[in-house]
Amino acid sequence: MNNSFPRLIDGMCATLRTEVLTRLDDEFARGQVFGVINLLNTLKARGDWSVGFLAQQVSAQCEALNQVRQLLQGVPDSPALPELRAPTPMSAQDMGALRDEHNRRIGDMLQWLSLHHAQLPPELAQAIEGHLRQSMRTEIEIELRNSPRPLFAEMSSGQEN
Amino acid sequence: MNDPLRNDGLLRERITTYLAQQTGQPVSVGELTRFAVGFSWKTYLVPVQGLHGQAGVQRLILRLGPDYGLFAPYSAMPEFLAMRSLEGSTVPVPKAYWAGDDRQHFSAPFLFSECMQGDAVVPWVPAGTPPLEEGYRRALGTQFIDALAALHCVPWQHQPIAQMAGAITVENAALRNVEFWERQIQRWAMRPYPAADWAVRWLKDHCPVAPRVAIVHGDYRTGNFLEQDGTITAILDWELVHLGDPHEDLGWASLPMYMGGSKFISRLCEPEWFYERYREKAGFQVSMESVRYYRAFSLLKLAATHMAAARCFEEGRFSDMRMPAMGSQIATCLRQLEKTIEAKP
Numbered sequence: 001m002n003n004s005f006p007r008l009i010d011g012m013c014a015t016l017r018t019e020v021l022t023r024l025d026d027e028f029a030r031g032q033v034f035g036v037i038n039l040l041n042t043l044k045a046r047g048d049w050s051v052g053f054l055a056q057q058v059s060a061q062c063e064a065l066n067q068v069r070q071l072l073q074g075v076p077d078s079p080a081l082p083e084l085r086a087p088t089p090m091s092a093q094d095m096g097a098l099r100d101e102h103n104r105r106i107g108d109m110l111q112w113l114s115l116h117h118a119q120l121p122p123e124l125a126q127a128i129e130g131h132l133r134q135s136m137r138t139e140i141e142i143e144l145r146n147s148p149r150p151l152f153a154e155m156s157s158g159q160e161n
Numbered sequence: 162m163n164d165p166l167r168n169d170g171l172l173r174e175r176i177t178t179y180l181a182q183q184t185g186q187p188v189s190v191g192e193l194t195r196f197a198v199g200f201s202w203k204t205y206l207v208p209v210q211g212l213h214g215q216a217g218v219q220r221l222i223l224r225l226g227p228d229y230g231l232f233a234p235y236s237a238m239p240e241f242l243a244m245r246s247l248e249g250s251t252v253p254v255p256k257a258y259w260a261g262d263d264r265q266h267f268s269a270p271f272l273f274s275e276c277m278q279g280d281a282v283v284p285w286v287p288a289g290t291p292p293l294e295e296g297y298r299r300a301l302g303t304q305f306i307d308a309l310a311a312l313h314c315v316p317w318q319h320q321p322i323a324q325m326a327g328a329i330t331v332e333n334a335a336l337r338n339v340e341f342w343e344r345q346i347q348r349w350a351m352r353p354y355p356a357a358d359w360a361v362r363w364l365k366d367h368c369p370v371a372p373r374v375a376i377v378h379g380d381y382r383t384g385n386f387l388e389q390d391g392t393i394t395a396i397l398d399w400e401l402v403h404l405g406d407p408h409e410d411l412g413w414a415s416l417p418m419y420m421g422g423s424k425f426i427s428r429l430c431e432p433e434w435f436y437e438r439y440r441e442k443a444g445f446q447v448s449m450e451s452v453r454y455y456r457a458f459s460l461l462k463l464a465a466t467h468m469a470a471a472r473c474f475e476e477g478r479f480s481d482m483r484m485p486a487m488g489s490q491i492a493t494c495l496r497q498l499e500k501t502i503e504a505k506p
């Protein structure tokens with residue numbers, strides 16, 4: 001793909017609004033199209049090209065350039081090539097699993113704290129709870145910063161004001 | 162396709178057969194119209210000729226709760242029992258005709274009811290939408306409050322809905338409710354939400370005693386009633402009805418999500434007026450601490466329904482494109498939930 005991810009999403013939304021919705025009379029079907037537009041806007045805010053896909057391309061480049069580098073050893077006046085390492089990016093799925101594991105720990109800690117609150121020095125209990133809850137808040141704020149305005153009115157009515 | 166839930170022609174045939182069986186007379190069913198409103202049950206307008214031998218076309222509403230739906234498995238009975246219990250009361254409800262949970266007729270629990278005149282006022286409006294016209298807003302607001310108070314005054318103990326009472330008391334109403342929704346979250350959440358767990362603990366630790374056990378609509382807000390020329394003709398969407406603390410409906414109706422960017426509860430009522438008029442009509446002192454409690458509870462419940470929507474779509478049970486859009490709103494609810502709990506009473 002040569003177009004940017006956000007521009008493609010904008011183009012899809014514009015096409016649905018100007019070319020599809022204008023020719024669609026069924027209220028339920030129109031509501032579904034607004035649902036699709038809502039999700040495309042979410043993808044625009046949160047998505048990007050697959051890192052795994054780019055990593056495969058970069059790995060292939062690294063392999064080729066490293067082989068050329070080896071072949072050029074001892075060749076006079078040849079361009080200098082650094083030794084390259086193929087990237088090992090973490091997939092979004094793995095990152096999500098890590099977030100969930102941490103959230104499970106945060107939940108367990110809060111549960112433990114609620115049971116042992118009375119046995120702890122108040123400042124300590126407060127500080128622990130403060131850190132854990134701040135982490136929960138930050139996660140939610142990041143999610144909200146990356147969420148488009150929901151189109152519930154349009155999805156329910158099939159109409160756009 | 163041999164599934165009436167996915168084949169409108171077959172559904173029409175099944176409706177024709179069912180109505181003829183129920184009334185003992187042949188009927189003719191016209192083209193079905195599916196409504197976009199509602200995120201859970203499938204709702205159809207059913208034009209019927211010859212119902213009970215009457216001349217002309219009568220319009221029925223058919224609601225189907227598919228096994229792949231948002232809150233499946235469904236039962237039509239709470240809604241049916243509630244509507245039957247409210248017949249003859251001052252709460253405007255459509256007449257409920259037939260309902261059942263067996264799948265033999267329509268492959269899903271079903272409910273046939275009267276089709277009422279009117280349109281829904283949507284709670285979600287784009288930014289910058291002007292407020293409702295003042296006279297219209299006050300007229301609807303008055304009826305909105307009065308119908309809710311009337312609902313909470315219904316002596317349900319001798320009505321069909323008493324079947325749903327179990328061992329509910331004014332003391333345990335809140336805890337039973339929180340435990341029910343905690344189980345739903347455990348069932349639906351696709352990942353851990355420590356903010357929801359934290360809120361559940363707070364709700365369990367702060368259960369209020371109800372002023373009475375009443376019929377609670379469970380989703381009382383703008384969008385779930387019909388109006389015509391400034392008159393509320395019907396309160397709809399009783400699928401979350403149950404017995405409980407009447408403050409629950411006050412908390413739900415006053416959620417910020419349903420204010421449509423205005424300062425009015427459900428786009429209709431100034432908060433002071435809402436609580437004062439409700440108190441007069443319902444006949445008990447509204448506890449603002451209980452309202453806050455149930456507003457927090459309602460946000461947990463709303464977050465849970467969004468979790469259900471996300472799971473329903475993820476599992477491929479339902480490809481309604483509105484489901485994942487709902488699922489993206491969990492964070493909004495959880496943030497508001499924490500703010501509500503932290504707010505000074």
